[in-house]
Amino acid sequence: MNTEQVLDIFREAGAVLEGHFILTSGLRSPVFLQKARVFMHADKTEKLCRALAEKIRAEVPGKIDYVVGPAIGGLIPAYETSRHLGVPAIWVEREGGVFRLRRFEIPKGARVVIVEDIVTTGLSIRETIECLRELGAEVAAAACIIDRSAGKSDVGVPLVALAEYEVPAYPADALPPELAAIPAVKPGSRNI
Numbered sequence: 001m002n003t004e005q006v007l008d009i010f011r012e013a014g015a016v017l018e019g020h021f022i023l024t025s026g027l028r029s030p031v032f033l034q035k036a037r038v039f040m041h042a043d044k045t046e047k048l049c050r051a052l053a054e055k056i057r058a059e060v061p062g063k064i065d066y067v068v069g070p071a072i073g074g075l076i077p078a079y080e081t082s083r084h085l086g087v088p089a090i091w092v093e094r095e096g097g098v099f100r101l102r103r104f105e106i107p108k109g110a111r112v113v114i115v116e117d118i119v120t121t122g123l124s125i126r127e128t129i130e131c132l133r134e135l136g137a138e139v140a141a142a143a144c145i146i147d148r149s150a151g152k153s154d155v156g157v158p159l160v161a162l163a164e165y166e167v168p169a170y171p172a173d174a175l176p177p178e179l180a181a182i183p184a185v186k187p188g189s190r191n192i
């Protein structure tokens, strides 16, 4: 599946929003990929995650013990991708703002792949890696449906992206006037 096919699925689902968005990194953007509008459709999610699982198999050598999804956005794609990889899916969720593996135990040395929905700066994946490494897991790779940085974000491990789609994002104090003129909304679950 190529980037255009992935974006077509997002467009069909009405998931490519335009306006003024506060991203989880604090950056501002005129475009927001509302993945929930894709993940509400099991058939669309299945297509995307089957293709992502194939790409992970091709690019990540060695065994995978678990797929880990960073909540909330990573929950559904991690679950669906894990189904195609034939391994369990677990998740990290925020407690006091910090990602924790609250509901599961993983053995030390477990080899995991993180599956995210969207990557912008890679911050959420780096936070997930920190949590997993503290528990003694080995993070073999991370994967996402869409990398908004088009390969520029360094997540600290190899990143498998089903699509790369570069979208502008600006620091809050350096907004273009046309963006500054629109009231900002923050769709994600991180409190900032």
Ligand SMILES: O=P(O)(O)OC[C@H]1O[C@H](OP(=O)(O)OP(=O)(O)O)[C@H](O)[C@@H]1O
Pocket (backbone or CB within 6 Å): 023, 024, 025, 070, 071, 072, 073, 074, 116, 117, 118, 119, 120, 121, 122, 123, 124, 125, 187, 188, 189, 190
């Ligand atoms: O690469 P980054 O700069 O970290 O941005 C991408 C992250 O932003 C979104 O999560 P968000 O924290 O907005 O909450 P959500 O998972 O509840 O959508 C998305 O699900 C990724 O986790």
Ligand SMILES: O=C(O)c1cc(=O)[nH]c(=O)[nH]1
Pocket (backbone or CB within 6 Å): 022, 023, 024, 025, 031, 032, 033, 034, 035, 073, 118, 119, 120, 121, 148, 188
């Ligand atoms: O960077 C983000 O927070 C972000 C961007 C985007 O397009 N979609 C999303 O869910 N999060």
Ligand SMILES: [Mg+2]
Pocket (backbone or CB within 6 Å): 070, 071, 072, 073, 074, 124
């Ligand atoms: Mg998220």
